[in-house]
Amino acid sequence: MKDFIIPTDDRDLGTPARDGAPVTLSIDGVEVTVPGGTSVMRAAALAGLTIPKLCATDNVEAFGSCRLCVVEIEGRRGTPASCTTPVAPGMVVQTQNDKLRKLRRGVMELYISDHPLDCLTCSANGDCELQDMAGAVGLRDVRYSTGANHYSAAGNGMLTPRDARATRTAPAGDLGNPNYIPKDESNPYFTYDPAKCIVCSRCVRACEEVQGTFALTIEGRGFDSRVSFGAKTDDALASDCVSCGACVQACPTATLQEKSVVELGTPTRSVITTCAYCGVGCSFKAELNGDQLVRMVPWKHGKANRGHSCVKGRFAYGYASHKDRILNPMIRDSIDQPWREVSWDEALGFAASRMRGLQEKYGRKSIGVITSSRCTNEETYLVQKLARAVFGNNNTDTCARVCHSPTGYGLGQTFGTSAGTQDFDSVEQSDVIMVIGANPHAGHPVFASRMKKRLRAGAKLIVIDPRRTETVEGPHYRAAHHLPLRPGTNVAVVTAMAHVIVTEGLMNESFIRERCDWDEFQHYAEFVGQPKNSPEATEMLTGVPAADLRAAARLYATGGNGAIYYGLGVTEHSQGSTTVMGIANLAMLTGNIGRQGVGVNPLRGQNNVQGACDMGSFPHELPGYRHVKGAEVRAVFESLWGVELDPEPGLRIPNMLDAAVSGNFKGLYCQGEDILQSDPDTKHVAAGLAAMECVIVHDLFLNETANYAHVFLPGSTFLEKDGTFTNAERRINRVRRVMAPRNGYEDWEITQLLARAMGANWGYTHPAQIMDEIAATTPSFAGVDYAMLEEKGSVQWPCNEKSPEGTPLMHVDGFVRGKGRFIVTEYVATDERSGPRYPLLLTTGRILSQYNVGAQTRRTANVVWHDQDVLEVHPHDAEQRGINEGDWVKLASRSGETTLRATITDKVSPGVVYTTFHHPTTQANVITTDFSDWATNCPEYKVTAVQVSPSNGPSEWQEDYAAQAALARRILPAAE
Amino acid sequence: MSPDKLVRMANQIATFFRSQPGTDQADRVAAHLRDFWDPSMRAALAAHLAKGGEGLDDLAREAAQKV
Known part of the structure; x- marks a missing residue:
C-alpha cells in the first residue's frame, strides 16, 4: 500500500525501539550502529535487511516463539532468535544461509499444516504476513496432513467450506471434528476466526502491553491452542474486550479482521490524519479504496498515541456516511x-x-x-x-x-498560560500519578493505556473522584489511594492536601524560593496551615477520611516525579477556577513542574478544545x-x-x-x-x-x-x-x-x-493561508506553517523564534508569567445543596463508547455498548426508594425532570447518583442548573441536588420535547 | 438580563477576592468585572445598584461602584 502523504518509514521493525548507548555490529556484512538494547532483528531492519518473522512486531515486546527469525552469530552456539537477542559491540550476524533457510522452511511448513489454504478468498489476501513469510522463506510444499480444527462441525467429514482443499474427499471413517469452532462475529467491528489462528500471541500481548485490558489469552494445547476471549462461554462482545483494535492491528493473519475489510476488500491508498474525538488527538492512517474509507488504523508515528487507538477513533467513523446526514442547505x-x-x-x-x-x-x-x-x-x-x-x-x-474555561483562568493566573505543561510521553517517567475529576479510561482511553502501562511498571496512582471509576482499579494495578469526595468539595480536598504538605514540611522550598513569588507563597502557606484546612477539619464536609488524605498528600509530595491529570470533575463547579489554582499550587509546592514525569495536565474533553x-x-x-x-x-x-x-x-x-x-x-x-x-x-x-x-x-x-x-x-x-x-x-x-x-x-x-x-472580502483558497495568518498575528504560533507540519508531522506550541522546534515541556527554566504565583484557595460551599426535597447529589460524565452529546457515536454501532443513558444509584438509596435494577425512575431537580432506567451499583457513594448525557431522549441537562464557576461562568454540571423515585415512563417534558422535535425536523422536498 | 443572576455572579466573584491577601479587593473585583463582563451586563449591574443594589454584598457593591 502506498502512503500518498508523508513518506515516513512505516515498516514494522520487529521489536520496540531502545535508547541505550550506540552499539556497532555487522549484519550480513553491513555495518550498522544502533542504540544499546536494540534487538538484532530491529538492527537488521534499520540496516535495510529483512529477517522473516511472525510473532514479532514493533508494537510489543519480543516473544521468541515462532522461531522464524533465527540467525547465526559468530562465536555463539546454535541459531538464536533475532527478536530476543540484543545487539552487542562487534557482533557478526548472518541472516541468510542454507541452514537458516532450511530451518525457516521447516517452521513455515508446520505453521501452514495448521492453517486453511483459502488464500484467494481470505479477507487478509494481500495483507497477510503468513502469506508473505511463506513466500519469503520459499515454502513450496507441505508434507503434513491438515489440522483437525479445519473440519466442519457438521460432522460429515468435510473440511471447512472456505478451505481450498475442501473439495477433497474426507478420509474413510472421518466423522468430522466436533471441536470445530465457527467464526465469532459478535463484535460489531471485527471477526475472530479460530481456524486461522497461528498462536503467535501478538494479539494477547497487544491487549496486555499496549491496551492494558488483558481480555485475551491462549487456551488449549498443541493443535487445540487458540486465542480466547476469556471463559469458554465468552464471545468477543461478552468479554472484557474494549474494542480498541490493538489485537486486530497486531494480528498477522485474518484471525482478527475488521468487518469493513471483509466487506470492502483490502485498502489500496492511505492518508495520515488526526482523530476528531477526544483531546488525546490520535494520529490515524485513513485507508481507502478510491474515496471509500475501508478502515482507520492508528499511525505508529503519531506522537500522541504512538500507534494505539480506542473504539471511537478506530471504528466509530460510520456517522460520516450515516443516512441522517444533511447535505443540502x-x-x-x-x-x-x-x-x-x-x-x-x-x-x-x-x-x-x-x-x-x-x-x-x-x-x-x-x-x-x-x-x-x-x-x-x-x-x-x-x-x-x-x-x-x-x-x-x-x-x-x-x-x-x-x-475547560476555568483551566484557562486558573493556569493563566498561577503559571501565566492556559495549557497543559507536558507531552503525553511524560507519563512514562512519572512515579506518582494523581488523577482528579477525570476518568481517562472512558474519556481519554489512549492516554489511559499509556498511564496504565506506567502503573503496571510500578508507578503509584491517586484518584480523587466521587465515583469508583474504571480508572481506580484495573488489571495488575490499583490506586494506592482513592479519595471518594462528596461532589462540590474539590477545593477543600486540594487545600487539605496542601495543608499536609506545608505543615509536615514536605514542600520543595528551594524550588519555591527560586521559581515562585515568595511573598505570595508566605500568604498561601499561612492560609493553608490554618487548622480549618486540615484533613481532620474538612473530613466532615468532604467525606474523605483524614488518614487517607494525609497518606495521599505525603505520597504525592515525596514519591518522586508527581504528575497531575485532571478533567471536568475539577472545572465544572462553582469553584472550578479555584480548584485549578489549587492544583497548580500543589505542583509548585512540591516542585513538580518543568521536567519530564511531572506537571499539571488538563485532559481536554473534545479534540480541539x-x-x-x-x-x-x-x-x-x-x-x-x-x-x-x-x-x-x-x-x-x-x-x-x-x-x-x-x-x-x-x-x-x-x-x-x-x-x-x-x-x-x-x-x-x-x-x-x-x-x-x-x-x-x-x-x-x-x-x-x-x-x-x-x-x-x-x-x-x-x-x-x-x-x-x-x-x-x-x-x-x-x-x-x-x-x-x-x-x-x-x-x-x-x-x-x-x-x-x-x-x-x-x-x-x-x-x-x-x-x-x-x-x-475574504479570499482564502486553502486553510494553509489561514494558518499563515494565525502565525503572523499570534506569537506562540509564529513558527507554524503547513510545510513545517508536513516535515515534522506535528509540533507543540509555543513554536516561534525562541522555540523553533516547538515546546514539549512548559515552564522548564521559569514560568511563562515569570514567578509562579501561589493563590489562596478558600473553600466556599456551592449554593446547590441537597435538602429534604432534593436529598441526593447528581453528577454527570461520559462512557467509553460514546462521545459528548452522542451526535457522532449514536450513529455508529457503538450503541451496542450503550444504547441509553442510565442512572447509577447506590444500593442503600435504591432500597430506600424501592428501586430495582433496570427500573424506570424519575430524576428531578429544581430545573426539571426526566426519566431513565436505574442501575444499582456501589461505584457511587450513598447520597450520590450519576448519569451520562449522550442521549437526547434522556436530556440529562434538563436536570442541571444555571449555577456556574465564579470566574468563568463554566456551568456547575457536577453538582445538582435531585430526587429519584420510581416511574412508569417518560416525563411530560420528554413527551412534549419529542413531539416538538418531530415537528421541527420536518423537511419539505426541494422546489423543482 | 436578570438582576438576580447578576447579583449572584457578582457576589461569587467578591467572595473569591475577599479571601485574597491585600487591601485592594474591591479594585480586583472591579477589574474582573471589567475584564470578563460584557458592557451590557455591567450596565445592568449599575442600574441595579442605582436602584439600591439589593442582594449585593458589601464588597460586590463597592466594586460595582468602581466599574
Missing part, C-alpha cells in the same frame, strides 16, 4: 415551519440579510457566534474573526466555556490569550483585517442565552455544537434559542439545537477537510482531506461564504 421563516431545501446562495443570502437586519434593528451587539472544539483551528479562527471583524463585536464563545481556546474563541481574548482591551494587540488585527475592533469583552454563552431571554440578543451562528443538549438547564437554553430571531446551525445533523434554527448549513466531517487540531499536550496535528466533502464545501469555506454574503 435549508431555511425557514420560523421554527414552527418545516425546513425548505434551498441553494447555497439562497441560504447564505437569507442568513446574511437576517443577521444584518437584526443588527440594524437591535444593534451591532445583538448577534454572535459559537465556535466549536470539534472543528479545526482554521475554522475556529474564521468564526471568531467573523464575529470581531464582520459582526463588529466580541460576542464569540466556544464550548470550552462549558468544560485547546485549539479553540488558542484561536481567540473567548469573548475577552484575541488569538493567543491576549485581552481585547490591549490596544497594541488589537492593532495587529486591525491593520490586517482593516476594521476597528471592539475593546470591550463580549457575551459568554450563558450570557448570550440570558440576554436572549431578556430580548437583547437576537441572532446566533453556531458551528458544530449542540448547545441544547450539551449546555445546562435545557429549558433555559430552549427559551433563549426560541427567543432569537435568527439561529444558524452549521452541523452534520439536525441536532437538538437545530430544532430552534432558521438556517441549517450542512457541515463536513473531519474526513472531508484540511486543517489542524491542537490536542491536550498543545500538539498541532494536521487534519487531511481524505475524501471530497459530501455537502460540497469544507467548513472553513462555508464560514467564508457567510462572511462574504455579509460584505467581507
